[in-house]
Amino acid sequence: MSQSSIAWFRDTLLQPSEPPRGQTGVRHWLRARLFNGWLSSVLTIMALLVIAAAVNAVLPWLANSVWQADSLGECRRLMNGEPGACWGVIRERWPQLLFGFYTQDAYWRPLASFVLLFAALGPILFKWVPRRALWFTAVYPGLAFWLIWGGSLWHPVSAYLGLAIAWLLFRMMLPLGGGVAVACASLAATAWWLQGMQYLVLAASNLSPVALTAVSSRDLGGFLLSFVVGVSGIAMSLPLGVLLALGRRSSMPLIRVMSVTFIEFVRGVPLITLLFTASLLLNYFLPPGTSFDLILRVIIMVTIFSTAYMAEVIRGGLAALPQGQTEAAQALGLDYWKAQRLVIMPQALKISIPMIVSTFIGLFKDTTLVVFIGLLDPIALSTAIRASTQWQGVYWELFLFIGGVFFVFCFAMSRYSIHLERRLKTDHR
Incomplete structure (x- = not known):
């Protein structure tokens, strides 16, 4: 047999065969x-x-569950002395657990804002949603504020007008330097919100009074309060955490020291301490007569707390990237911000997805800590329900319902995290 007739590779496929006996089945x-x-x-x-x-x-x-009952005593009579779950408390008090003391005839407003939240998140979370829908994502915060708190529609419109003024001034001043442009834009927006905004709202309200019945912040409670605080903290902590992580890795000593000091101080302080600061001490640092909504103060403190942890998560993703990625971006002629936006940050965020979502889940669950400063979150409302004469002695049903609702949303975030990791996976291992 000549050497040329020897086949060094198989030129036909093997027929599929059954797996060995004992290697399949239950x-x-x-x-x-x-x-x-x-x-x-x-x-x-x-x-x-x-x-x-x-x-x-x-x-x-x-x-042995009972759903149709108006008190715990009626539940026990229907159970005939047998142990069972008295779900009648959930059937009767679920509006209070969801909305707190929100006006009953206005329940459609937080429900509408909750439904529209998914429409606003669609262009960000899902690839198949058209990118042009991002305009609604930008409009949603003002729309949700107007739906939940009510008042004149011109308040959020005027607030967005301040952002537009700041953007236009930033573009005009950009040739003079980025620092000058940012300073001028910030001063212009602050001046508009403090002085010019109220005159526009007054004039526009007289010409076209588009308004909803105002709802006080003390009427917000239950899961509505948890969603408002949690979603606001999540939405703001991610971009602020990115900036803080870049500041900690900056080559400018002042920015790096300020970023490190902020991160280490906030991470070294319990969240409950920051909430007490928002509730009791923050007003002392404001001008006399200034009215600063408590829920807004809580959102600021929760955002600050989450931003510090988010910055460390993203810094870990940045540290995991090889230095060659930065050098490759510089070799392509990209400046610092373009390199971060197009090359570095997408890879760092991809690496950090599990920890980012874990931080979001922890933040959402930590919204129950507002009970310690007098806000009526679901835990505080369950305590108030158990203190009533009708439902005194009910424990497990309320806590199981609250825990189940939190589990649904936290589990949804974790599943989306897995979906996002699979979608962004580029290796084939």
Whole structure:
């Protein structure tokens, strides 16, 4: 046989064959996953015993549930002395748990803002949503504020006009330098919001009075309050955290020292301390007679707290990138901000996705800490419900409902994180 007739690679495909006996089926899965060795078998049996005991204790309690009842005493009469869940408290008090003391005939307003939130997040979270819908994302914060708190529509319109003035002035002053442009734009926006805005609102309200019934912040409570604080903190902490992370890695000593000082101080202070600062001490640093809404103060402090942690998360993503990425961006002729926007930051954010979402979930759950400064979050409302004569003695039903609602939203954020990681995955390992 000549050497040229020898095939060094297969030129035909092998026919598919059945897997070896014992390598498929339920039996193989049980042996590989649950009973792979004596230690795995012991742990599996112990876990099954714990699950069986939990089901045996909880299932009869759930099976004997009562939904139609106006008090705990009526629940117990309907249960005939047997243990069971009194879900009548949820059926009767769910509006209070969701909206606090919000006006009942205006429930459609927070519900509309909640539905529109998903429309505003669509262009950011999902690739298939057209990018031109980002204009609604930019408009949504003012629209949501108007729907929830009410008042004249010209208040958010005037606030957006201040941003437009700042942007135009920034573009005009940009040839003089970035620092000068930012300073001029900031001063112009601040002057507009403090002085010029009120005159425009007054004039526009007289010409075209478009308004909703005003709702006081003390009427906000329940999950509505948690969503307002949590969503606001999440939306603002990510961009501020990016800027703070870049400031900590800056080559300018002043910016780097200020960023490090801010991050280390805020991370070293418990959130409850910042909330007490927002509730009790912040007014002492404001001019006399200044009215600063408590919920706005809480949002600011929660955002500051989350921003410090977000900055460290993003800094970890930046540190994980090889130096060659920065050098490659410089070799392409990109300046600092273009290199960060087009090359560095997309990769750093991709690496940091799990920790970013974990920080968001922690922030959303930490909104329950506002109970310590007198705001009526779901935990505070559950305490008030249990203090009433009708439902005194109800515990598990309220806490299970509150925990279930928090779990739904936190689980949704974690699943979207997994989806985003898979969508952005570029390697094939």
